[in-house]
Amino acid sequence: MRPEDRSDGQKRTSFIEEARRAQIIECAVEAFAELGYANTSLARIAERAGISKGVISYHFAGKTELIEQIVDHVYRDITQFVLPRMEGEATATGALRANIRAVVEYMRGHRDQLLALGEIFNNVRTSDGRRRYGVAFNEPIYEAREELFRRGQQSGELRSFDPRVMAVTVQAAIDEMFAYWVAYPDHDLTAHADELADLFEHATRAERPRGTAGR
Amino acid sequence: MRPEDRSDGQKRTSFIEEARRAQIIECAVEAFAELGYANTSLARIAERAGISKGVISYHFAGKTELIEQIVDHVYRDITQFVLPRMEGEATATGALRANIRAVVEYMRGHRDQLLALGEIFNNVRTSDGRRRYGVAFNEPIYEAREELFRRGQQSGELRSFDPRVMAVTVQAAIDEMFAYWVAYPDHDLTAHADELADLFEHATRAERPRGTAGR
């Protein structure tokens, strides 16, 4: 019934195929965000999309592949959004502030995507019971931030601290800011982001910045 | 079959009743921690406890009540552990450091309890689809920490910042330290805790501590 992978190695996904996949992914994101992981079944996703359950099975190999596609999609999206907004910052402090602001800007426009990603990260497990997308999935983010902090330390801009702990903590602070905003939608995200930037500026900068009277 | 609530208002839970309930809660905690929320069924809990599935139904009104009891139990446990270890600290900075250390000490001995609590918080929903134990459940913690920071600010020990954002961020940092340790069991928890204490000391203390030469 389904062409699947062709012998010539080409994918040849039709326009309609791509459109359907995109639509299903979108509806699945909404469902995960709104209902939570446990209450999101293929039937509910199909219902939201106004299609039969079998259509999902037709376009995706299974629930697992659908979830993988969601993670891929959102991850690519957020990376492409945030990275360019950090370029051109000379100082580590400036780059971190730009980073936080960019993520906040993304949050506003993509609440459901981030919620869905969270549901998936927290719940999907491999057959042996371990998390499919564990902390290890954050490694690229941690390493990038670590590198940022290390350079700031070498240049004397930042004080001495464990860059890994700082990187992990920054990510936790951002994630919790998001969760707090989801719980309290009237919460002032911009103010929170500025507070976080100040917080980590104080936490990371060298004790005696150049130009300050010392002992 | 079951006495339920007696007309005289007394509970009269027998010794065996209490023991069974405790055993079931313990096994449920292990199951949630090890298998995750979605894979933890009453059958699996019963299997771990070496009893029939019906026993759980006999001692608890349903899965919902069992989960409530777990949350109650663990929450009470951690509070009773941490609070006494924060008393007698004169400064806000000292109290925060003691707080972080106490939580870390608790983590070491109660990994499964905290994991189970996390699974429950992240997944249990009310019938209308909203989180049963949302961010609002952390309010007592947030408010206590807020109060701590406010006093530190009034005494001049701490700089001016938003106490709520700082309280939320501290909690996030602690939670993520736990998650990181779960993912990497060889991770040095003590060092991480000290780093966190240093981090927030720098983030919160007043710019010019008394006794330092200023301009």
Next chain:
DNA sequence: TTAAATTCTGGCCATGCGGCCAGAAGACAG
């Protein structure tokens, strides 16, 4: 010892799940 209360077993039930498929319906090229 006997009767009553408590605790437990094993199995049944309706529900919802993901996967699957036969065939209908639609799109499209010859």
Next chain:
DNA sequence: CTGTCTTCTGGCCGCATGGCCAGAATTTAA
């Protein structure tokens, strides 16, 4: 118009779930 390829429908399957219960086993009380 005709035949082929793509897409979709609706329903079926085996399975796991939480809840429930009749009756057995055990403990406790008289």
